[in-house]
Amino acid sequence: MNKEVKAVQGKDHGKKIKVLHLIKSLGRGGAEKLIPETALVHDQEKFEFYCLYFYHQENNIVGELQRAGIHVELIPSGNLSLFFQVSKVRKFIQTHEIDILHAHLPWAGIMARSVGNKIKIPIVYTEHNTWERYNKLSYWGNRISFKKQDVAIAVSNEVALSMRLNSIWDPYRRGERMQLKVIQNGVNTEMFVRMPDVRCAMPELAIPKEAKVIGIVAVFRDQKRLWLWVEVALKVLERCPEAHFMLVGDGEWRGKIEDQIKKSGKSGNFHLVGVQKNVIPYLSMMDIYLSTSEFEGLPIAMLEAMSCEVPVVATSAGGIGEVIQQGVQGYLSAIDEWNKLSDYCCDLILNPELHDNMRKAARERVIDQFSMKRMVRELEGVYGEVVG
CATH class of the missing domain: 3.40.50.2000 (Glycogen Phosphorylase B;)
Structure with missing residues (x-):
């Protein structure tokens, strides 16, 4: 366990750190699947996980998140109306006393930074793809708001390079202390074992x-x-x-x-x-x-x-x-x-x-x-x- 986590828990007499995953939908893509799979490996005596999503699909993984012990809630919304939900997300964070907001992919990232304009909460953002592949609206919304977060995680070195190149001309402003880290995706090798016959x-x-x-x-x-x-x-x-x-x-x-x-x-x-x-x-x-x-x-x-x-x-x-x-x-x-x-x-x-x-x-x-x-x-x- 990381020493900083231990220190924080010591201050709160063992209180769990509450992490809210924010993502646009819970389809069966790689970014979505990582939420329950990482939760199963996290130390759940020290962390508690929540997830908010906005677009409901038939073939979703909501059940998998719930089986992993994650509290899941849907706030129905489309792309254009997503930012009318900022107050609902903010209220959810305050009601459940969330400690960390962890967003995935551009739309959720922009939403998280909008929430962070009103309440003081650490924001972690995971980028799962290179920026050049996003449509113009996602690209510019992500770029303009990008440095209003604490840590940006890239799932590969190529994704990290894309993030650096596309934000190189945007100056840091006072009080913005974003870090960029590469944390490559992983798989549960104890679960994914070849079955015979x-x-x-x-x-x-x-x-x-x-x-x-x-x-x-x-x-x-x-x-x-x-x-x-x-x-x-x-x-x-x-x-x-x-x-x-x-x-x-x-x-x-x-x-x-x-x-x-x-x-x-x-x-x-x-x-x-x-x-x-x-x-x-x-x-x-x-x-x-x-x-x-x-x-x-x-x-x-x-x-x-x-x-x-x-x-x-x-x-x-x-x-x-x-x-x-x-x-x-x-x-x-x-x-x-x-x-x-x-x-x-x-x-x-x-x-x-x-x-x-x-x-x-x-x-x-x-x-x-x-x-x-x-x-x-x-x-x-x-x-x-x-x-x-």
């Missing part, structure tokens, strides 16, 4: 026992470029016709992806299994984790796959290049050279010894550098610092 337990998928499975867990949105993912898969089938492909998730691109697969005539080799609350059995069926993303922060699903002994073949988008060492835990291509990924997949499929070495190295890499315990320890250090 999963295919036998899911005969409905009709994946042959000996077939190699290439997969991904993702929200089906533009940045993932899943139409290119399917193109890579079809190229793999030219050399490795027994391969199968699994897409776990859903989103706006699903219909187009289904049409693309149907037109290819290879529907029998593809399995779109939808959103899954427990992805471990599906990761355990995969032999390769394939990503064709145009941009990323540091994808949680990829780290979870690696923890389940799945080597990675991916574009070097965002923090992916900070995790994967070329030829050790997998293979990387430049973002615009995604067509190389099919050959990398085939090399792994056709060389069992190479694949075995990489799958072991993938899990070792996560345990050594990207564990949830490490991430939570660093977060608790930040919490102790801002409260202290």
Whole structure:
């Protein structure tokens, strides 16, 4: 436990530090999933967690937050009306005697800084993506208000660089004491462990026992470029016709992806299994984790796959290049050279010894550098610092 946290608790005779997570929605993205997953690893005798969100989706993770012991509340709002809710957020903070406000992603970050204009509360902001990828309204709202917080956390070095470059011309004003820290995402390596004989337990998928499975867990949105993912898969089938492909998730691109697969005539080799609350059995069926993303922060699903002994073949988008060492835990291509990924997949499929070495190295890499315990320890250090 960080010494600052201990000091603060000593002053209050063991009173828990109350942290309020603020986020626009609770869909199944990486930023959202980190809230309950970190809470489970935090010392809950010393911390108490709350979460406010504003946009309700059907496939949400509210239940997962509640099972992690987080108090969850919805304040219904759209983007344009979000800032009419500042007084409600302020009242929630005062009613529940919140000690730290921890915001995620631009809209919640702007909201948190607006709340901080009226009441004195430490503000922590986590940035999960590079600024260049946001729309103009999110970008400028984030930039203009950015330094009105105590600590900004970047989930990767590339995200940190983006934050520095985009705020370099904005002068600090008196009383603004923001720090920038890199805390890379982590995964619970005790939970994400490869399960044996999963295919036998899911005969409905009709994946042959000996077939190699290439997969991904993702929200089906533009940045993932899943139409290119399917193109890579079809190229793999030219050399490795027994391969199968699994897409776990859903989103706006699903219909187009289904049409693309149907037109290819290879529907029998593809399995779109939808959103899954427990992805471990599906990761355990995969032999390769394939990503064709145009941009990323540091994808949680990829780290979870690696923890389940799945080597990675991916574009070097965002923090992916900070995790994967070329030829050790997998293979990387430049973002615009995604067509190389099919050959990398085939090399792994056709060389069992190479694949075995990489799958072991993938899990070792996560345990050594990207564990949830490490991430939570660093977060608790930040919490102790801002409260202290």
